[in-house]
Each structure stands twice: as structure tokens, then as C-alpha cells.
Amino acid sequence: MKDTQSPELIQPLEIENVSRRRFLSNAGIASGSFVLGVQLSPAIASVENQTDEVKTSDNFSPDVFVSIEPDGQVKIICHRSEMGQGVRSTLPLLVADEMDADWSRVTVEQAIGDQKYGSQNTDGSRSVRKNYLKLKQAGAIAKTMLTQAAAIAWKVKPTSVEIKQHKALLKGSNQALDFGQLVKVAATLQVPARDQLQLKNENEQVYIGKEDIKLLDGELITQGQTTFGFDVDFEGLKVAVIARPPVVFGKVKSFDASETMKVPGVIKVVELPALTPPAAFKMLGGIAVIAEHTYAAIKGREKLKIEWEHGTNQNHQTQAHEQVFREALKKPSTVVRKRGDYSSAEKSASKTFEADYYVPGLAHATMEPPAATARIKDEKVEVWACTQTPQSAQANVMRTLNFPQEKIGNIEVNVTLLGGGFGRKSKPDYVAEAAYLADESKMPIKVLWTREDELQHGYYHSPSYQKLAATFDQNKKVTGWHHSMVNHPIGSTFNPAAKTAGSADLGQGDMMFDIPNILVDLGDTETFYRIGWVRSVTNINNAFAAGSFADELAHEAGKDPKDFLLELIGKDQAVDFSKDDYKYGNYGEDINQYPASTARLKNVINLVAEKSGWGKKLPEGRAMGIAAHRSFLSYVATVVEVSVNKGRIKIEAIHSAVDVGKVLNPDRVRSQMEGAAIFAASLALYGEITAENGQIQQSNFHDYPLARMTDIPEIQTHIVKSSELPTGIGEPGVPPFAPALCNAIFAATGKRYRRLPLKQFGIV
């Protein structure tokens, strides 16, 4: 800002409750540049008068994440995508807390995709972890500069100034200046270095960790007034739905759109380029129907006659492939972790116990299917999409349109609210479709996916086959642990040659039991459709197998499953995976900063046991099961209580204990835990994606059911008080649920279920 209003002109002033109207007429200025409830001295009014002449962009923006308007309104950028996890409420809160802004005078602005914000990929339960410090610093920068500005105004040292609730206070007086009044001066000051900032300690926090933080968009959502990807609309926008090849890498042999063109409202059909490996985030191909409105587009698509060439994947059968999985585990290709010598443990064991587990393919089934809108005008591409990752959407549009890299700034990706994400919306194939069609048709296009599209053309959680084996000595102590897993690797989506899962770090290799002989390995297999990450990724299957198996071992040893778990975990320590020749990724974080702490894992187990009343006598037909898992650097233990009635299982209660380090927004931690448990209930009870002849068979909620109200028990979440670094909450609640459930069913019925979903057994 160029204007350097002399600070001497600013005089002390008195607080007085004045109405907006009266103040405005007194000061003789228009709205947009005044301060609520604070009477200005004439000198300040003159500052304000000038402010009025400059545009609203003439604000104080000390950092990319925060700016203050001349009227004192604080704007905080949310650069991560809101998909139900509460990120729009939580991230800006970090800034507001640190700078002591009044939350009711904060506007949250959703960022477009832009590298200046750092990574915007809202994935991997890391929005808080990756931005915690950065956002606190942004707030502290603003606060430091506001303090200095007030000190100049009062001609005092900054130490005589205190910032509270959107105001600078002069210590030992009743003088105050609102943030808005400090904007002009603050904008002339030098931005302090990040490493020189004094950050708040926990006792000084006003919002962080507090219970009464209301959801930012809650009210508008209950009124149906927010915009999701599906809701984007403007004059001239056309709608497209696409008939995609039923088999991945299949293509259109020929098509006849004559009946389609007769549907009133249909404008044209466009053939999309056929997909070639790797699939990555490219379009799947097929025929798009562009219409004036969605009904016509869908009707038009129904009338298309397409002959497909199904291509290389057309012989794949999920059911038959299970045998391939089993064979693959007879000769694992890759050792992930090795401690001691499992095979000699086997030789000297007094008993060996083995079990195989199968978790099927799963779909995201976001309540809002993918949707994206693109408009291209004068070499500028505007996109609106429910995307978890606007920067990769931007790059994907660039590649799709063969846009020169240096012009990537001409592609503007606006992020709407997301009606669920769970990993699906971090894969912007649908954004590419919108951009391609807008370019081809020279019309602004909104691509909508129907439910059938979403379930049949997804990036699935792979089915997996797992073999677990353990050895006991004569004292019923576990001496060896062998966990083998095979699935279609996520890597195959990006490199068709990839045959080995790259995800052993998610709950398989990083198993935390203190057992002298450990072997963790992987089998190889080919892949026949797009594989992706679904909320908590392979932790889903790894935790199901390991968590069930630990329970099986407890029963084998004749011990209480909770006590047995604690015994397996053993002494307090930070597990040193490197000793086992295992290069553990630790979710991208330094293991010294975020150790795998057995103490924290045991603590959540003890907490959930205490809160759930583990061990108490339950009515006939009822029982509890327990499982614990560390994922995304967080620790969760879950107890599920079930009842059995005429062979039918009902979930009666879910208790979870969670340690996410420092808690920023406790209510959103709870809501994520509640949602995660039921997300897991859906997959444990009902979820199964299968392919026949390479084509996904499930198409809507009748054959891909989700948990409904009648499935929902009482849910309790117990949060560990902690001052450790904050970790992540979007995903870690998922993995321990399914094993806890099946462990409870075993306790209630004596039947062990090693395959999901449970609906195939007729018990739910």
C-alpha cells in the first residue's frame, strides 16, 4: 500500500456505542470503511475518509492467508477443500485464534488452486498437521503488525499494547483501537520474519480446543443455500453426461446417436478420446451427450447405441481372481519388514496358528457424485468443481487441453463445497472431461456423474487377500508374526507395470506388537480397472486382518482380548522400524517427531476399555469386541457391542478412544470419529464391488448399500487430552471398526468371520 498516512494524526479515542447510522453521518463517510461501536476521533475519521476512496483491495494483507479490510473485517483464506471434515471451520480458526480476531467478524474465503498456498491436496488426513504452524504464524504476523500500528498511534512501546477480541488495547487505560482503524498504518510496516514470532501457548487460546465453535457453513446448509459441484449454474451453461466404456481401456467401436438427437433439449454428442495406459487422472473416454438440461442429457444417453470394443481387461472376473491372489501369496515377491527369523520361530513353536482374510473391492459412494464445470473464453479456462485438489485439477486440465505450462495461471480452478470426498474427488478425471467438452463444443459445460457412473467408473479400493500366521511358545506367548498381503496396487493406476502394493506402510508393516520374529511381505498381481485410495486406504484391510487375528490369538491363548492386546504391544517405547530393515514412510513425517508410540496406543485401549465398561457382565446374547490401530499418526481404539437375535447381528454401541495430539476443534474430532465408524460399518456390513468380464457389477444403492438410520447405535467418542503435535482425524477412525465388530460377533456367537461384507452370511 502506497499511502503513508502520518501516524501522528491518529489520536487516542474513546469507546462509545454508536449506531452504524449515527456514526456514518457523524464521520461523513460511506459504509465499507468504519469501525463498529468505536467512536473515532476526527483525526482517525480523516484517515478513514481517505480509506474510503481506495478500493477494498486496499487492505492490510500481511500474508497470503489473512487480510483485514478497512472496516475491520478479517478475511482468512481456506486453501483446503471442505468435504464434511470441518476444514473451513478449523483451519481459519487457527489464524483467528492467534491474532485474537472476533470470529463473528471473520470471513472465510475459499482459495482457488494456486501454488502460493503450498499444497492444497486435501487428502491423507493432513490438513491440520501440515498447516498448523503456518496458519498460526499467519495470525501471529498480523497480530504483531497490528500491535506495532497501535503502538505508533499511541506513541508507546509495543509492549504497552495488548490485542484482544479484534482490538488493540492500551494497557493501563481504557483506550482501544479496532483492527479496522489500524489497517492503514499496519499496512506500512515491515512484515516480521516467521521465526521471530511469539506464538500463543495453550492457555492463551481463545478458540482452539474449545467446545463452542459452530460450523462455518452449518446454517446455510440447513437452508439449502450453499453451492456444491452439482449446483454450479450460470447463463448459457450446458449439461453433459457421458456413456463411458464399461471396461477400463475399452473404446467405442461405433455408435449411432440418431435417437439421442431427437430428444428435445439435446444439443450434440461428442466422442471423447479413448483412454490409453496409464489411466492416471485422464478421461475414460466414451460418448458425451450435451444438452440444455440434465433430464435431456440423461434421456439422450439412454438412447445412444454404442458398440464397444472392450479391450484387454474384458476377461477379468473378481471371483476367479481370488485364486490368483492365493497363488501369489504362496510366493511373496517383496519382504517389507523382517525381525528375527520367522521360519525358525515356526520350527521351534509349540503351536502355529493361521488364518486367511478377504476384504472386497470398495467404492467411495460420495453422496454427491463427481461434477465439474468448465468455461473457456479468450485463452482463459475457468473451472468450478467439487475437488479435493484444485492444483492437480488445474494441471490435469492443462494436460487435457495441451495448454502450455507457462500459461497454467490462465486456468482458474474454483473449489465448491464437496458433498463428500473420501479420496474420490482427489482424482480429477471428471474435471478433465468438463474442460475437454467445453473446448470441443465451444460451450460452457457442466459434467454430471449419476450414481451409476460413480459406482461403475470409480477408482476402487482394491479387493485384498491376506494370510496371517503366528507362533506360540509353550507358555502361550506369541513368538512369531507373519502377515502377507496381496491386492491390486494403487500404483497400477499410474504405472501399468506396477504389481506390488506400495501401501504396506498403512497398517501392515507398521504393526506395533512387540514380537521377536516378524515377517511382513507382499504378493504380486495384475490390475484390471482403476485402483485408488478410499478413506484410510489399505489400513481398511490390513487392520481388519491384523485386528481380527490378534483377537483370534487371544482366544487361542485363552486370554481376555483387551489384556492380550496390551501384552502383544508390550513395553512403552517408540517402535524402531529401522531395526527391522524396514524403511517406514510414517505418513511422510519424521519418525522422531511423530514416533510410533506404544504408550499412546495402549493408552487409547485402556481408555476405551474403561469408558465402554469392558469386562462387565452383559445381558444374554450381547458381547463386545475390541481393536486398536495407529494410522495417519493418530491412535484409535474401538469397542463395538453387538447383540444377536435369531441369528441376526445388531450393533448396539460403538465406543472409540482417539489420540490426535493437540485437539483444535473437539466437536469436529467427534463428528469425524462418528462418521468414520459408520463409514466402516457400511463396508463391514454391506460394501462389495465386483467385476465380471471386466465390468463393475454394482450400480446404485440397491446393490451397493450403505448403513442407514436403522443400523446406527449409540456412538461415544473419548478424546485423549494431549499436548503432542496435532496429527489427523479424517481417516483413523475407520480401520479399527471392522475388526472390533467381527471380534464382538465372535464373542457373542463363537463364529469367526474372516471375509467382508457380512451381508453375504445372512447375519445382518
Add this chain to the structure above:
Amino acid sequence: MTKFTLNGKTVTYKGDANKTLLWFVREDEGLTGSKFGCGVAMCGACTMHLNGNPVRACSTPMSAVNGATVTTIEGISSKVANAVQSAWETLDVVQCGYCQSGQIMSAVALLKNNPSPSDADIDSAMNGNLCRCATYHRIRAAIHNAASQLAKEA
């Protein structure tokens, strides 16, 4: 021609009588609060009130609304609706929010017919509304909360 009342206003429609109410409301009338989730009456995201009863607008053809009164999330303003919306806010029910207008429409219809529903009543009235974020048990609590709020006011 189809003529009916939408949120208190008379609207007319000429065209394919099989077109569904959801797309008409969302696209012709620009009211996007009602959502598309499945298109086959299996998720409840599109729930509206037709003559006061909850219906799945994705599966309601325009031919079925002639002469009817239709209310969407944008048009609810009764005491019951206010109580439900404020209970939703009090308990911070919402996660992603996509299913919530449908949930609220079902909840309002329930409470209009049954001012003090039991858990079982709630389960059966709300079972057609999916929530992938699984806000279900807060929805159950919010319906009880709204019911007791309304009882107090009565």
C-alpha cells in the same frame, strides 16, 4: 401443461411429462437446495413435500404434480421447520451437508405428523435418507431436540 404451487408461487411447465420434479426444480426454477444422490428413490437427497408429504422428487414425474402444492428446503418456514433447522445447528449435525436438505425435509414431515417420535419412529421415518458422512445419530438427537423445543413452545 402442468401447473402447481412451488414454495407458494404458481409455476407452469410444458414439456415431457416424464421429466422429474427434481430437475425441474433445480434447473428450471434454479432452486438447488434439493440434491441428486441416486435418481432412483434410494437415498432421499431430493426429498420435497408434495401436499405436505415427503416425496422423492427424483422419481416424481411432472405429470404427478399437476394441481399440487410442492415445498422445497428453500420454502419451508413453519414453526416445525424452524425448530428442526435450529436443532440441526445446535447439535452441529452437518458434515459435508449434501444430504442434509433431504434429511431436514424428512424430519419436518415426521414431526408434523408425530410431534413426539420415539427412536423407532425416527428410524422408520428417516431410513430412506442416506448420509455417507454418517451424521445419523446426531440427526436422531436433533429430531428429539426439535420435538422437545416444540413441546415447550406449545
